[in-house]
Amino acid sequence: MSRAHRHPRSTTRPRARRGEGERLREEILEAAERLLIETGNEDAVSIRGIAEAVGVSPPAIYLHFPDKETLVFAVCERQFEWFDLYMEDAARDIDDPIEELRARGRAYVRFGLEHPESYRIMFMGRSTMDPQRRDIVAKAGVDAFGHLVEAVERARAAGRLRDDGSSVDAALWIWTGVHGLTSLLISTAAFPLPDRDELVRRNCALLLRALEQR
Amino acid sequence: MSRAHRHPRSTTRPRARRGEGERLREEILEAAERLLIETGNEDAVSIRGIAEAVGVSPPAIYLHFPDKETLVFAVCERQFEWFDLYMEDAARDIDDPIEELRARGRAYVRFGLEHPESYRIMFMGRSTMDPQRRDIVAKAGVDAFGHLVEAVERARAAGRLRDDGSSVDAALWIWTGVHGLTSLLISTAAFPLPDRDELVRRNCALLLRALEQR
DNA sequence: TGTACATCAGTGAACGCGCGTTCACTGATGTAC
DNA sequence: TGTACATCAGTGAACGCGCGTTCACTGATGTAC
Numbered sequence: 001m002s003r004a005h006r007h008p009r010s011t012t013r014p015r016a017r018r019g020e021g022e023r024l025r026e027e028i029l030e031a032a033e034r035l036l037i038e039t040g041n042e043d044a045v046s047i048r049g050i051a052e053a054v055g056v057s058p059p060a061i062y063l064h065f066p067d068k069e070t071l072v073f074a075v076c077e078r079q080f081e082w083f084d085l086y087m088e089d090a091a092r093d094i095d096d097p098i099e100e101l102r103a104r105g106r107a108y109v110r111f112g113l114e115h116p117e118s119y120r121i122m123f124m125g126r127s128t129m130d131p132q133r134r135d136i137v138a139k140a141g142v143d144a145f146g147h148l149v150e151a152v153e154r155a156r157a158a159g160r161l162r163d164d165g166s167s168v169d170a171a172l173w174i175w176t177g178v179h180g181l182t183s184l185l186i187s188t189a190a191f192p193l194p195d196r197d198e199l200v201r202r203n204c205a206l207l208l209r210a211l212e213q214r
Numbered sequence: 215m216s217r218a219h220r221h222p223r224s225t226t227r228p229r230a231r232r233g234e235g236e237r238l239r240e241e242i243l244e245a246a247e248r249l250l251i252e253t254g255n256e257d258a259v260s261i262r263g264i265a266e267a268v269g270v271s272p273p274a275i276y277l278h279f280p281d282k283e284t285l286v287f288a289v290c291e292r293q294f295e296w297f298d299l300y301m302e303d304a305a306r307d308i309d310d311p312i313e314e315l316r317a318r319g320r321a322y323v324r325f326g327l328e329h330p331e332s333y334r335i336m337f338m339g340r341s342t343m344d345p346q347r348r349d350i351v352a353k354a355g356v357d358a359f360g361h362l363v364e365a366v367e368r369a370r371a372a373g374r375l376r377d378d379g380s381s382v383d384a385a386l387w388i389w390t391g392v393h394g395l396t397s398l399l400i401s402t403a404a405f406p407l408p409d410r411d412e413l414v415r416r417n418c419a420l421l422l423r424a425l426e427q428r
Numbered sequence: 429t430g431t432a433c434a435t436c437a438g439t440g441a442a443c444g445c446g447c448g449t450t451c452a453c454t455g456a457t458g459t460a461c
Numbered sequence: 462t463g464t465a466c467a468t469c470a471g472t473g474a475a476c477g478c479g480c481g482t483t484c485a486c487t488g489a490t491g492t493a494c
Contacts, residue, residue: 430494431465431493431494432492432493432494433491433492433493433494434490434491434492434493435489435490435491435492436488436489436491437487437488437489437490438486438487438488438489439485439486439487439488440484440485440486440487441483441484441485441486442482442483442484442485443481443483443484443488444482445479445480445481445483446462446478446480446481447477447478447480448476448477448478449475449476449477450474450475450476451473451474451475451476452472452473452474452475453471453472453473453474454470454471454472454473455469455470455471455472456468456469456470456471457467457468457469457470458466458467458468458469459465459466459467459468460464460465460467461462461463461464461465461466461468
């Protein structure tokens with residue numbers, strides 16, 4: 001009686017028409033990203049889970065990705081691109097180079113707190129990928145760092161920063177600083193940290209003060 | 215022919231004598247810790263894996279721990295205690311309070327690089343434990359932070375630090391700073407970071423310079 | 429305009445795996461009489 | 462000094478689960494003649 005009309009998936013998805021098979025690829029990537037962000041747990045991103053979210057059977061994933069690893073890499077790549085855009089957006093239209101650095105720093109922390117699982121994947125993961133693949137995936141991350149270095153160089157050209165150390169050194173200093181704050185805020189609910197906003201403000205101020213021309 | 219004499223475990227362990235059952239508890243904790251550090255992978259710490267490492271059957275674990283969660287917590291607790299000892303050891307016998315802070319900072323990074331999996335568990339994990347249990351586990355971590363605060367207070371009492379912000383603020387500044395460096399060094403083999411030692415030296419110097427009385 | 433056919437976009441069932449955990453048991457060790 | 466017995470420190474086999482992945486298939490869609 002009920003045998004013929006039962007469906008295992010809650011969302012049924014119309015089969016794509018001829019030539020539109022590539023659309024599923026996009027939907028898979030979006031679902032994987034969404035699962036990651038919604039559940040806040042990398043383990044929820046299983047092939048089966050993604051398939052269910054898309055409204056498709058698990059083997060259908062393999063029509064577009066040879067294995068899970070490749071799929072995860074593709075997701076990572078998108079995360080990095082998204083992150084780079086987010087940072088560039090925060091820095092846009094700010095003329096004062098020190099203020100731009102401050103805006104970048106605070107946007108960095110904000111991104112991490114708004115998208116903790118993305119942040120984990122990008123900056124707190126175990127880098128188990130083979131180096132070649134890793135470089136491709138992290139390209140947007142390297143780009144984002146490059147943008148920070150350029151911002152430092154603008155500040156330096158304007159005579160606003162001290163001259164000891166290179167621009168890359170200064171950018172690394174800022175990066176490690178905001179990363180420390182971000183990742184502690186994400187991870188250590190165990191420790192009684194004081195007011196979050198005030199902490200971010202203070203840390204960014206100190207980070208810049210250590211670099212500024214006095 | 216070979217049926218009767220096959221043994222599934224490579225290491226056979228003599229059964230403890232009456233009243234010495236508690237010894238196994240200790241061995242389990244040590245094996246769990248060792249697996250974590252040797253393999254560098256939290257997933258290798260399965261009940262079955264630990265049992266094999268100890269030379270015992272999986273159910274034997276349950277004679278001492280009600281479930282895996284409790285076992286993992288017990289391991290965490292030891293990590294934190296170990297970490298606190300490591301830091302206190304690094305700070306011992308240093309008279310100059312600024313130099314003590316510097317020694318603490320560099321020891322922190324060193325600990326993280328020497329024991330990356332321990333570090334991950336303590337400071338980079340997803341805090342899924344219930345708050346009550348978490349507080350117990352992290353007690354040694356909170357103690358360690360307290361020791362840092364005290365070191366800051368000594369430096370302040372000696373008139374070596376600026377007076378803006380509290381000692382806890384200053385300790386947090388140092389903590390987020392060294393954590394940022396440590397966790398990036400652990401995680402991001404993807405990014406071409408420059409010379410490690412030089413980076414640590416420079417970051418610690420800048421961290422302190424931001425606090426020092428000028 | 430009709431029809432045989434290739435192809436595309438999937439499906440359903442099953443595979444072997446390792447996991448945490450449970451259950452009924454066993455055999456050596458110490459103890460009471 | 463000998464022996465029945467309780468207890469301690471485990472074992473072996475099995476459970477159900479979710480996982481990534483494979484395989485043989487199906488049925489709608491477009492195309493060639």
